[in-house]
Amino acid sequence: xxxxxxxxxxxxxxxxxxxxxxxxxxxxxxxxxxxxxxxxxxxxxxxxxxxxxxxxxxxxxxxxxxxxxxxxxxxxxxxxxxxxxxxxxxxxxxxxxxxxxxxxxxxxxxxxxxxxxxxxxxxxxxxxxxxxxxxxxxxxxxxxxxxxxxxxxxxxxxxxxxxxxxxxxxxxxxxxxxxxxxxxxxxxxxxxxxxxxxxxxxxxxxxxxxxxxxxxxxxxxxxxxxxxxxxxxxxxxxxxxxxxxxxxxxxxxxx
Numbered sequence: 001x002x003x004x005x006x007x008x009x010x011x012x013x014x015x016x017x018x019x020x021x022x023x024x025x026x027x028x029x030x031x032x033x034x035x036x037x038x039x040x041x042x043x044x045x046x047x048x049x050x051x052x053x054x055x056x057x058x059x060x061x062x063x064x065x066x067x068x069x070x071x072x073x074x075x076x077x078x079x080x081x082x083x084x085x086x087x088x089x090x091x092x093x094x095x096x097x098x099x100x101x102x103x104x105x106x107x108x109x110x111x112x113x114x115x116x117x118x119x120x121x122x123x124x125x126x127x128x129x130x131x132x133x134x135x136x137x138x139x140x141x142x143x144x145x146x147x148x149x150x151x152x153x154x155x156x157x158x159x160x161x162x163x164x165x166x167x168x169x170x171x172x173x174x175x176x177x178x179x180x181x182x183x184x185x186x187x188x189x190x191x192x193x194x195x196x197x198x199x200x201x202x203x204x205x206x207x208x209x210x211x212x213x214x215x216x217x218x219x220x221x222x223x224x225x226x227x228x229x230x231x232x233x234x235x236x237x238x239x240x241x242x243x244x245x246x247x248x249x250x251x252x253x254x255x
Contacts, residue, residue, distance in 0.1 A: 145206030153218035209244035214252025
């Protein structure tokens with residue numbers, strides 16, 4: 001990623017490279033056009049094109065079939081080398097495997113990344129309901145089980161940003177407005193649990209619970225996603241709550 005400093009931009013080459021990466025950190029940043037990256041980074045379109053091309057060649061950014069750009073697996077894996085994320089996955093994995101063996105459904109581990117839920121781990125059974133989440137993907141906070149948990153325990157300004165961004169109503173049950181979301185998030189904080197039905201994916205439901213570190217701060221969320229006709233089965237909320245508490249205790253949390 002080489003290049004010379006332009007006369008009209010006092011930033012170094014490294015600062016401009018990082019500005020491209022930072023463009024993917026804000027609201028609605030999962031898939032961006034070249035123009036959107038240029039606007040978010042504050043770089044000329046020609047400079048943006050050159051740097052993005054180099055990012056793509058390196059594998060840090062990928063170009064979709066629609067001509068948009070998203071964070072690539074190489075950049076995501078680099079971030080996963082951070083001690084906190086690596087330890088979280090290591091500690092959580094046995095509990096996630098137990099959840100999967102118990103249910104044979106989709107099991108997720110996610111953390112909040114800006115206004116999105118970043119999926120760190122996923123187990124999926126052959127007969128599980130199809131979902132769009134995958135390791136390294138980033139989905140909206142307001143429309144996923146793990147996302148709602150993370151949003152419920154996020155700072156107040158995160159909630160305000162989500163609402164102001166006019167989040168998408170994916171399905172009829174998706175909650176998008178302040179009057180809809182505020183009481184629901186309060187209920188999640190009271191119960192340490194959320195059950196969502198047909199909010200992100202048709203014919204699916206999610207049971208999700210918060211994971212806390214040794215300070216008591218919610219640092220992640222775990223969920224089970226199964227067919228909607230199983231949403232009344234009490235084993236799912238119970239199992240995900242037990243797993244979340246187990247992971248939290250392994251991270252040093254004490255009730």
